[in-house]
Amino acid sequence: MADITVRKIRFSFDDPFDFEVSDEQLGSMLGPLALSMTMPYLEPYLIRTMKVALKQIADPTLAEDVRRFSQQEGHHFRNHALLNDQIRGQFDEAAADRLRDIEKDLEADYQRFTRTKSLRFNLAYAEGFEAMTCAMALAGAEHGTFEGDMIPGGEIWAWHMAEEIEHRTVAFDVYRHLVGSYPYRILVGTWSQWHYVSYIRRFAACMATALGRKPGSPRSAVGRTALRNYRRTWSPFYDPAKIELPAGVQELLDRYSAMAA
Ligand SMILES: [Fe+2]
Numbered sequence: 001m002a003d004i005t006v007r008k009i010r011f012s013f014d015d016p017f018d019f020e021v022s023d024e025q026l027g028s029m030l031g032p033l034a035l036s037m038t039m040p041y042l043e044p045y046l047i048r049t050m051k052v053a054l055k056q057i058a059d060p061t062l063a064e065d066v067r068r069f070s071q072q073e074g075h076h077f078r079n080h081a082l083l084n085d086q087i088r089g090q091f092d093e094a095a096a097d098r099l100r101d102i103e104k105d106l107e108a109d110y111q112r113f114t115r116t117k118s119l120r121f122n123l124a125y126a127e128g129f130e131a132m133t134c135a136m137a138l139a140g141a142e143h144g145t146f147e148g149d150m151i152p153g154g155e156i157w158a159w160h161m162a163e164e165i166e167h168r169t170v171a172f173d174v175y176r177h178l179v180g181s182y183p184y185r186i187l188v189g190t191w192s193q194w195h196y197v198s199y200i201r202r203f204a205a206c207m208a209t210a211l212g213r214k215p216g217s218p219r220s221a222v223g224r225t226a227l228r229n230y231r232r233t234w235s236p237f238y239d240p241a242k243i244e245l246p247a248g249v250q251e252l253l254d255r256y257s258a259m260a261a
């Protein structure tokens, strides 16, 4: 059984963002803010998928992991919804409406996937997303990117990324238990990553246009580590259970356990 703790935490988002930064720093800010915008749609979609999967999971230990995974994702998207209110509030009404239009498109996609796609597809999507974000979260943890005030939103990032690492095995284990096919994982997983990243680009471009800026693309050590981690997910021998936690992740998890209690 995975060691997953459900932490009910609500962060508050009061500090205004400072967009008066270099083009490269702006590029580093808009990516995470765009990611936040997707969460109230992506994470409920994962939860709906797992709810359907639960009916078919024969292993009670895996079923408990799935329940905890879904509860963690539930707390994640509720906090991101609060952060997103603040993000929209940083822009004028016209730009906030354009962000809302993208949100509607994304929600329509995910509702359609739940309604019309097979469980096999939705599980491969979930694993594609989880594998990609775990690769990013591990890189962020290794380089200390999610701590400090580099990204607007404060501690939501360290908490969310630490829990993504904590529950990294669940979507993979459910996929292996109910589907299993390696080529299908790569095929739909890669498509899901393209689909998801295309929305990250839309949100980020919308914010950049509203600011009248051209953000630089950050080429950093953390990006290279994330890419290396991501490439490993393509291996037929990939298993997130084999990943060793970078230094500091357990301390973060303990910190947020104490905060939730
Ligand atoms: Fe999450």
Ligand SMILES: [Fe+2]
Residues within 6 Å of the ligand: 073, 130, 164, 167
């Ligand atoms: Fe997750």
